[in-house]
Amino acid sequence: MLSPTGNTGDAVFRILMLIAALLMVAIVVAMVIALATDSMLSIRQFGFRFLTSQRWDPIKGEFGALPFIYGTVASSLIALLISVPFSLGIAVFLVEQAPRYIARPVGFLVELLAAIPSVVYGLWGIFVLAPFLRQYVEPALAKWFGWLPFFRGSITGIGLLTGGIILAIMVTPIISAVVRDVLAAVPGSQREAALALGATKWEMIRVVLVNGAPGIAGAVILGLGRALGETMAVTMVIGNRPEISLSLFEPSYTIASAIANEFTEATGDLYVSALVELGLILFLVTFIVNGIARLLVWNVTRGTGGVGKAA
Amino acid sequence: MTANYGNADRMRRATSALMTTLTALCTVLAVCALLIILSHIAWQGIGSLNFQFLIDRPRPVGEGGGIGNAILGSLVLLLISSAFGLPLGICVGVYLAEIGRGRLGGAVRFIVDTLTGIPSIVTGVFIYAILVIPMKHFSALAGGVALALIMIPIVARTTEEMLKLVPHSMREGALALGAPQWRTILGVVIPAAAPGIATGAMLAIARVSGETAPLLFTAFGSRFFPRSLNEPIASLTVQIYNYAISPYDEWHAQAWAATLVLMTLVLGINIIVRFLTRKKF
Amino acid sequence: MSVSTRSFQLVAWIAVLILGFVALACNGGGSGSVSLQGAGASFPNPLYQKWLSEYGHHQPNVKIDYQSIGSGGGIKQLKEQTVDFGASDAPMKDEDLKSAPGEILHIPTVLGAVVITYNLQGVTQPLRFSPEVITDIFLGKIKKWNDPKIAADNPGVTLPGGDITVVHRSDSSGTSAVFTDYLSKVSPEWKEKVGAGTSPSWPIGLGGKGNEGVTGQVKNTPNTIGYVELAYAVQNKLPVAQVKNSSGSYITPSIDTVVAAASASAANTPDDLRVSITNAAGPQAYPISSYTYILVYKNQKDAVKGKVLVDFLWWGIHDGEGFAKALQYAPLPDDIVKRAEGKINSITANGAALRK
Numbered sequence: 001m002l003s004p005t006g007n008t009g010d011a012v013f014r015i016l017m018l019i020a021a022l023l024m025v026a027i028v029v030a031m032v033i034a035l036a037t038d039s040m041l042s043i044r045q046f047g048f049r050f051l052t053s054q055r056w057d058p059i060k061g062e063f064g065a066l067p068f069i070y071g072t073v074a075s076s077l078i079a080l081l082i083s084v085p086f087s088l089g090i091a092v093f094l095v096e097q098a099p100r101y102i103a104r105p106v107g108f109l110v111e112l113l114a115a116i117p118s119v120v121y122g123l124w125g126i127f128v129l130a131p132f133l134r135q136y137v138e139p140a141l142a143k144w145f146g147w148l149p150f151f152r153g154s155i156t157g158i159g160l161l162t163g164g165i166i167l168a169i170m171v172t173p174i175i176s177a178v179v180r181d182v183l184a185a186v187p188g189s190q191r192e193a194a195l196a197l198g199a200t201k202w203e204m205i206r207v208v209l210v211n212g213a214p215g216i217a218g219a220v221i222l223g224l225g226r227a228l229g230e231t232m233a234v235t236m237v238i239g240n241r242p243e244i245s246l247s248l249f250e251p252s253y254t255i256a257s258a259i260a261n262e263f264t265e266a267t268g269d270l271y272v273s274a275l276v277e278l279g280l281i282l283f284l285v286t287f288i289v290n291g292i293a294r295l296l297v298w299n300v301t302r303g304t305g306g307v308g309k310a311a
Numbered sequence: 312m313t314a315n316y317g318n319a320d321r322m323r324r325a326t327s328a329l330m331t332t333l334t335a336l337c338t339v340l341a342v343c344a345l346l347i348i349l350s351h352i353a354w355q356g357i358g359s360l361n362f363q364f365l366i367d368r369p370r371p372v373g374e375g376g377g378i379g380n381a382i383l384g385s386l387v388l389l390l391i392s393s394a395f396g397l398p399l400g401i402c403v404g405v406y407l408a409e410i411g412r413g414r415l416g417g418a419v420r421f422i423v424d425t426l427t428g429i430p431s432i433v434t435g436v437f438i439y440a441i442l443v444i445p446m447k448h449f450s451a452l453a454g455g456v457a458l459a460l461i462m463i464p465i466v467a468r469t470t471e472e473m474l475k476l477v478p479h480s481m482r483e484g485a486l487a488l489g490a491p492q493w494r495t496i497l498g499v500v501i502p503a504a505a506p507g508i509a510t511g512a513m514l515a516i517a518r519v520s521g522e523t524a525p526l527l528f529t530a531f532g533s534r535f536f537p538r539s540l541n542e543p544i545a546s547l548t549v550q551i552y553n554y555a556i557s558p559y560d561e562w563h564a565q566a567w568a569a570t571l572v573l574m575t576l577v578l579g580i581n582i583i584v585r586f587l588t589r590k591k592f
Numbered sequence: 593m594s595v596s597t598r599s600f601q602l603v604a605w606i607a608v609l610i611l612g613f614v615a616l617a618c619n620g621g622g623s624g625s626v627s628l629q630g631a632g633a634s635f636p637n638p639l640y641q642k643w644l645s646e647y648g649h650h651q652p653n654v655k656i657d658y659q660s661i662g663s664g665g666g667i668k669q670l671k672e673q674t675v676d677f678g679a680s681d682a683p684m685k686d687e688d689l690k691s692a693p694g695e696i697l698h699i700p701t702v703l704g705a706v707v708i709t710y711n712l713q714g715v716t717q718p719l720r721f722s723p724e725v726i727t728d729i730f731l732g733k734i735k736k737w738n739d740p741k742i743a744a745d746n747p748g749v750t751l752p753g754g755d756i757t758v759v760h761r762s763d764s765s766g767t768s769a770v771f772t773d774y775l776s777k778v779s780p781e782w783k784e785k786v787g788a789g790t791s792p793s794w795p796i797g798l799g800g801k802g803n804e805g806v807t808g809q810v811k812n813t814p815n816t817i818g819y820v821e822l823a824y825a826v827q828n829k830l831p832v833a834q835v836k837n838s839s840g841s842y843i844t845p846s847i848d849t850v851v852a853a854a855s856a857s858a859a860n861t862p863d864d865l866r867v868s869i870t871n872a873a874g875p876q877a878y879p880i881s882s883y884t885y886i887l888v889y890k891n892q893k894d895a896v897k898g899k900v901l902v903d904f905l906w907w908g909i910h911d912g913e914g915f916a917k918a919l920q921y922a923p924l925p926d927d928i929v930k931r932a933e934g935k936i937n938s939i940t941a942n943g944a945a946l947r948k
Binding site for chain 1: 791794799
Binding site for chain 1: 323324327345348351406421431518573
């Protein structure tokens, strides 16, 4: 490992690079240890109950993570449900159908959505999106789909649906960029074979999509990872209420929002420890999610020159 | 040969045309969303944009003031985070592409990828715990380190990808001429992949210039122009956040104007990225 | 120009810039000025910014910075000693004081009011609420705007029939602490069910982030009711409710009624100046008023910084009070100023009092 060439310059170089790599590993490990240590107090106090209790009461010292876990997962799921079809559509259009002179600038524009700071998304959400949803979209949903448990309750424009939509907008550029890479990596021979057999354009695209399916799944999970951790934009429009409700109009609360809202002010060791434990749970969830994503994406784009643009 | 345009064929063609339209629609909607948000920001903020705003520091409400220190602060933070994040990220990328093989390389790759997905607020709290509290004060340095941690995985991944794209023939040519591996990598492979590595660097910079949450716990915020790296420092995102949550319309307008400045900064970086990636070999 | 030459030029420019900033870093801090860092409550932030700016004209080689991160944040950073002074609306609790690394003094600076604001179309005159009604609304027991209990407080006003949407703070907040402190005093049920604090577990309602979040939600959503600092309601032209005080009068929150609350409680104010003046006794007192404090260590580690700090605090409670009214803060009553002076005089460094 030191130096297969026997050259000292090589040995030094390799060791330096190895040190850089190990430094990264050390930092991540340190993060996990730091999170685990600071949440020890809360883990000891609540144990498994932390994951199932719905009560979050800093004054009385009762903490339960379930509403936050629900809010985080639900908002991310809504974001994906909205974003994935759109992202696939965008990626397919830009890779398979648009001529080059449209695809490059439009692709650039879509990626620009990722460059908007999340604080700005939050502000836009409060002042533009929420009133719009409250006045036009949510009443329409309540009228047509009110028989479903998802569209009941008072309509304020602030709630799980708004949070999900903002997340969807934020996540779309990531998913579409990665899917574009994945689709571009599918060998041209697949396309030619389908067309030679008489497929229409859409049927050929289906073949390409199936071919890139693991990579697409990876892109989706990447977007999910980003959605799980998004803080600022969500906390401004989701209502911040630690309660579980099936209705999308009702307010909700995500883990990242809770930490952002309460960490600087949390006084009292148990309170801080509970918040850190929330962070640990979120870390572990993103860890798992990203692990799956990367494994899938690498399978498809390994060595084919797809530039990683996803943040 | 006349084709058989039966019903099944018509259905297939119609479906294909429909899907083309739908995918185009998706793209149009996405671009519309961008334009709606951008135009809202511009409409709200353009009124407060003037030269004084860009060079002055914040003043009490009713007295005007500006974001000059925040612009400088953001630039300083970007420089610090790049100073830490770029070299480290590139080295990790070099390791993953050229040196790391087998299990250790795979494990490092996985861990670096995970770091990309960690919410920035967790990174901020981590740096708060290991830098701010022992030092007993907030500092630009802590803020820069937190941002660097966010940058590194992005830079490492793109560096690795770009290095892998360099044709093996270039490496083999250098090695055949007697260059040791390290000279090959430093003198041939990295320069060949330089535009792509620059892309990764610029993308990472664009990403961290929009971050707020980690800075709240590390760089903190300041009303003054930056004087030292060992003190709290202002930044555009934190300033936008502070103004936006205040009760005063005047400060709200300043928040939107600051957003315009920030977006121009990020747009500028994006344009540089695209320009650099044009000259691909 | 070849690719590699351009890349190296880029790297060289970046290196030059970095070196420039390293030079900046090494030079910073030695210019002869003293700098102090404060953090805490967002409620007095506009006033403190005004103070710091004015004091900066008064003493140009003093650089004091204040960041509004919330009352709890101010307390926390003071205890961690990452800031030189903290600021909080609610006084620190006994356990917090005990766990601090040194004795902390509470210096009151100004007074403020937490007001009830609402969004009710068709209602132009200010609504009146008695304490029981407010409590029941925030407990979720009164659900509709035309509830007879609300009507009883507002004879002659036609109230719409919609559902009440409660808006509270989602983040930990001194404003919440003051409001829940008031509710705990007027309602044993509230005290038992929810209690008082910066992060209460609200029985119902939407959470807005910061005073601004609550203001935004109330302003943009009909049939809402929420609580915010007076400045936010005035700046955003939101309707402000009159609250019935313990003497039975419906009081409009204003500078005078807030000062009345402080004056009425002055006799009961303990020596360390940690006092809650909600539900104060005076006839003109606005019941949801509070002091806001600057928190400092009694024993300052750095004599130079400590001197700057005490001089600033002295200026603040005397000259600084003159700027309060214009920004909708109520200045301290005179007897409290006297007692605050005593506290400032007791701040020491290395055993010697800093104000001689």
